[in-house]
Amino acid sequence: MENVPIITVDGPSGAGKGTLSAKLAFSYKWHFLDSGAIYRVLAVAALHHGIELDDQTGLSPLASGLDVTFESSDIGTRVILEGEDVTEDIRNEVIGNAASKVAAIPLVREALLRRQRSFAETPGLVADGRDMGTVVFPSAVAKIYLTASPEARAQRRFEELKAKGLDVKISRLLEDIKARDARDAGRSTAPLRAAEDAYELDSTGLSVIQVFEKAKQFIDSKLFS
Ligand SMILES: Nc1ncnc2c1ncn2[C@@H]1O[C@H](COP(=O)(O)OP(=O)(O)OP(=O)(O)O)[C@@H](O)[C@H]1O
Numbered sequence: 001m002e003n004v005p006i007i008t009v010d011g012p013s014g015a016g017k018g019t020l021s022a023k024l025a026f027s028y029k030w031h032f033l034d035s036g037a038i039y040r041v042l043a044v045a046a047l048h049h050g051i052e053l054d055d056q057t058g059l060s061p062l063a064s065g066l067d068v069t070f071e072s073s074d075i076g077t078r079v080i081l082e083g084e085d086v087t088e089d090i091r092n093e094v095i096g097n098a099a100s101k102v103a104a105i106p107l108v109r110e111a112l113l114r115r116q117r118s119f120a121e122t123p124g125l126v127a128d129g130r131d132m133g134t135v136v137f138p139s140a141v142a143k144i145y146l147t148a149s150p151e152a153r154a155q156r157r158f159e160e161l162k163a164k165g166l167d168v169k170i171s172r173l174l175e176d177i178k179a180r181d182a183r184d185a186g187r188s189t190a191p192l193r194a195a196e197d198a199y200e201l202d203s204t205g206l207s208v209i210q211v212f213e214k215a216k217q218f219i220d221s222k223l224f225s
């Protein structure tokens with residue numbers, strides 16, 4: 001891992017980290033770590049095994065031995081938990097909130113550290129999450145902290161869910177986003193915050209392409225200077 005170049009993209013829920021990270025990974029032809037997916041899978045595993053979301057004694061061994069594989073192909077990545085395809089199951093808002101509860105437990109975070117670091121392989125890695133630049137990959141070559149106003153993030157999520165045919169209230173999404181922000185930023189271990197050397201990019205009012213161009217300009221200045 002030591003010599004593998006890493007780009008980190010951290011920020012609050014719905015800021016566009018996954019969208020940006022996937023485009024960066026495609027552009028540089030590097031690997032991609034969606035660390036939130038690991039916390040989401042752990043939340044699903046806890047629900048399957050009847051373990052409470054605040055039970056650190058039960059969750060810590062579950063996290064250490066989490067039987068998950070990410071199977072990538074040209075059409076995307078399938079997430080397999082204990083032999084079962086949970087790709088779609090991990091994407092709903094209930095699981096997002098459950099993930100942020102299990103992610104607040106220090107022993108769980110500790111147990112998942114090595115697994116996340118194992119994604120660092122040549123030619124490089126784009127890592128998306130909350131603590132990629134601060135804790136998991138502190139010596140990353142380029143760190144981005146991507147934000148957007150809570151209202152813009154709720155609107156984006158609303159449009160995403162509406163496109164999937166789901167009937168949701170934007171006020172409820174805004175409430176969930178604010179609650180998740182508070183939990184992620186307020187926890188004692190690896191709280192959501194920008195690394196000191198991160199480029200802070202506010203995507204409110206910016207298109208996906210505009211965000212990508214700004215991020216790429218910053219990263220290229222780090223990679224090729
Ligand atoms: N700049 C943008 N302008 C408008 N919509 C965007 C922009 N970036 C991303 N989106 C859309 O916003 C939604 C959330 O984006 P995305 O899933 O990438 O966010 P995220 O930060 O990874 O969220 P989470 O942390 O909850 O996984 C998606 O529907 C995505 O298509």
Ligand SMILES: Nc1ccn([C@@H]2O[C@H](COP(=O)(O)O)[C@@H](O)[C@H]2O)c(=O)n1
Nearest residue numbers: 035036037039099100103129130131184
């Ligand atoms: N590095 C990370 C990544 C995620 N989390 C927690 O998981 C929740 C779900 O993440 P998404 O990015 O998929 O929405 C998130 O709310 C965080 O609580 C984390 O703690 N650290």
